[in-house]
Amino acid sequence: MIPHIENGEASIIVAISTEGRKKAAAVMGTVSLGNKSIKGVAKVREANNNKPPLQKFMEQTPKLILPADDIIKKELVNGHEVKLWVSRSSGEMGISVDDSYIRKDISPQDGKRVALQALTMVQAEVAKMPDGTLLTNSPSTGDGLGGKKEKLYERAGFGPIFDEVMMSVVKNGKLTPITSEQHRYLMRNGHYNQR
Amino acid sequence: MELSKERFDEMMEISDNKTLDEMMEWIELQPDKDLINEFLDGAYSVFSSNPSAPRLPKLNP
Numbered sequence: 001m002i003p004h005i006e007n008g009e010a011s012i013i014v015a016i017s018t019e020g021r022k023k024a025a026a027v028m029g030t031v032s033l034g035n036k037s038i039k040g041v042a043k044v045r046e047a048n049n050n051k052p053p054l055q056k057f058m059e060q061t062p063k064l065i066l067p068a069d070d071i072i073k074k075e076l077v078n079g080h081e082v083k084l085w086v087s088r089s090s091g092e093m094g095i096s097v098d099d100s101y102i103r104k105d106i107s108p109q110d111g112k113r114v115a116l117q118a119l120t121m122v123q124a125e126v127a128k129m130p131d132g133t134l135l136t137n138s139p140s141t142g143d144g145l146g147g148k149k150e151k152l153y154e155r156a157g158f159g160p161i162f163d164e165v166m167m168s169v170v171k172n173g174k175l176t177p178i179t180s181e182q183h184r185y186l187m188r189n190g191h192y193n194q195r
Numbered sequence: 196m197e198l199s200k201e202r203f204d205e206m207m208e209i210s211d212n213k214t215l216d217e218m219m220e221w222i223e224l225q226p227d228k229d230l231i232n233e234f235l236d237g238a239y240s241v242f243s244s245n246p247s248a249p250r251l252p253k254l255n256p
Contacts, residue, residue: 077215082242095242108236109219115238116218120210139241149241155203155234 057182064134064169064186066091071125077117078110084121091134093122122156127173135168135175159183198227198234206231 071086083096095118106114126135137158139149150161157175158166159182167178167186178186198206210218222231 097239097242108232111239112222112232112235113215113219115235115242116210117215118242119207119238120215123207123210148237151197152238152241155198155200 057185063132065130065132067129067133067135073121073125075117075121077113080106080110080114082114082117082121084118084125086125086135091136093135093137095122119156126157126170126175129170129173131171133170135170136165138165163187196230198230202227202230203234 067086067088070088071084073084075082081098083099084093085096086093097114097118135158137149137153139153139161150166153166154160154177156168157177158168159177159179160166162180162183165183167183168175169178170176206222209221213221222228222235225231
């Protein structure tokens with residue numbers, strides 16, 4: 001029995017093992033704290049606190065799904081075409097400028113506008129996706145920009161690189177990062193296969 | 196110094212209700228506009244660079 005104090009309220013936490021899971025409950029009783037004696041409050045607590053973090057993650061994460069369709073969105077910014085694409089077969093998300101992945105010599109001002117446009121396109125598309133949509137990207141490249149890409153996608157809501165892939169799950173219309181530990185857990189538990 | 200995640204989120208939230216032109220004006224009025232501009236310049240480099248063939252996960256059926 002573990003005395004538990006929260007917001008000035010004392011209770012006794014009893015750990016009960018149920019089907020291999022730890023369950024905790026507060027029971028009616030009297031708690032002695034030093035020379036003070038407090039009448040307990042009958043209160044049943046959900047046992048979430050004792051669950052392994054990854055089990056909690058899975059329970060709190062909607063069922064993972066891939067985007068229903070391939071998505072291609074285009075916008076023109078000062079004559080430059082910004083294209084956002086999402087693959088339904090892998091959840092990979094990417095952005096291209098002027099149908100090219102090679103940096104062009106455009107003005108810094110246009111470059112910033114293009115970047116801002118691309119980020120708002122990502123935001124708008126993600127807002128439309130159902131909870132549980134899995135999105136990925138693979139920022140490791142030979143162009144020397146891997147670190148920059150990783151940082152950018154982290155800002156946007158992707159988790160750290162694990163096995164060359166960054167992952168994110170949509171919750172309430174926003175990107176929520178999947179950590180390396182969660183990523184590993186998803187792989188081990190067969191939530192996705194690697195290509 | 197880099198643009199923090201919190202500041203990035205704030206900027207993107209503001210962009211919800213602004214046009215691109217309005218956002219560019221908004222950025223110029225910010226005390227940390229240099230950081231924001233540097234971030235966007237870096238973002239453009241990222242978007243316009245060549246991705247390698249990735250190894251991507253597939254969900255189980």
